[in-house]
Amino acid sequence: MKIIDLDDANKPLYFLCLEDWSPEIRESGNRKSTWYDRMKNSGLRVKLAADDDGNIGGMIQYLPIEHTHVSGKGLFFIYCIWVHGYKEGRGDFQKKGLGSSLLKAAEEDARSSGAAGMAAWGLSLPFWMKASWFRKHGYRKADRDGMAVLLWKPFAENASPPEWIKRKKKPARVPGRVTVTSFVNGWCPAQNLAYERARRASEEFGEKVVFREVDTLDRNNLEEWGICDALYIDDAQVRTGPPPSYESIRKKIEKKVKKLK
Template sequence: MELVKVTEENIDEEHICCAISSNKDCQVVSKKEWLKKRFKEGLVFLKGNVRGKCFIEYVPSENAWCPIEAKGYMFIDCLWVSGRFKGKGYSNELLNACISDSREKGKLGLVILSAKKKIPYISDPKYLKYKKFQLADTSEPFYELFYLPFSQNAPKPCFMKHIKVPSIKEQGFVLYYSNQCPFTAKYVPIIEKVASEKKIAFKSIRFESTKEARMSPAPFTIYSLFYNGEFVTNEILSDKTFEKMISKVID
């Protein structure tokens, strides 16, 4: 498989895999605008020369949109191979390209966000362990930080202390999110509308910078929903799933 590096020069023409639609679609627009701002921070987006979900996105950990301490490492935002591309070794090919690039740039290793078990939108811990990633740190209720050091004496990354137990002080529903994932551009307005129609206390906060994201109250800065101060879910909700959640947590 040929790998294509998406850059500021070719991004308007390239398909970005995770949002299969036209360039005018809100999901594509939001993701590409987010990427354009991140390229100057060292972000790399590599994709297979296919039309589908087959890509890896990574960035120097100092610029990662994740509340971690991992100086000198490379942080993997997302490694996604799905559908008919599974089982062909493409995940390994993408990861190996990231490892090679990170070594050439003098990085200490790789870091990635995962969980105790496979859950939506977060890297599969089973695959990471298979690829020799090690557990570095944990955060409630289920988050795990994995790392792949390039040397035995490489320091162990960790979560920032303020997210060891995700919580906030505000009441009602509070959603923290970013346009790092294209699907938030579509689904956040949908649940905002549901909350408004049902007259439910709801507030959405979008991260606009690396600094803001690193101060997130939860590890997953793409989407973290709280209710009355407690973490509820990282799953990007549709109107139906949000309505079910409203019934569950309020009733």
């Protein structure tokens, strides 16, 4: 196994979260590459893990926390670590040590860049990105927002723990119409996919639905709302992890449209 820095040849694969085999992920558009182009100038680092045959099976992306949707100082923040676990496409690379090696390499890189520690997030539930996986690697809880746990591993004694930036307000409804508001940052193709589906589903209803995009790659928007990625239909939040199907979003909008006077 080998850990390598992202190079030009592997960029298309990275932009699709290693799921180049999946037609679904391609629905997410090109926001991830736009995000990458912007954030690489703000210290974004990406590493990939290849098995002994040179097949890429894992990735980690992390950047100085000051440029993320998490509040903190002097730390690096892991947006995500992903070891391909589906049987389809590239196949299952999990439980072979790729994840631990990626995390170790990222921590060493952050330390040698002078970071005071590493922060990461995970879910308190035993699926998707599990907070417990980071705990096993020496991380401890710094903050919590529902199921989303923010964890960290300080490298220096004077390091301060990170905090979630909390939601500051909810989108307001446009009177007489169904209001669909999609907050989208670009870092996560799954969230970009939810945005694309919501936009397309809203278009089906013409004048009855107003679709609003809030681009949270714009720091002012992120700070104004305290939201990074989220979908609202009127003032109700729709869960987007994992991204709902196009049909399920369309039905939710339709239900509200039917209630319009």
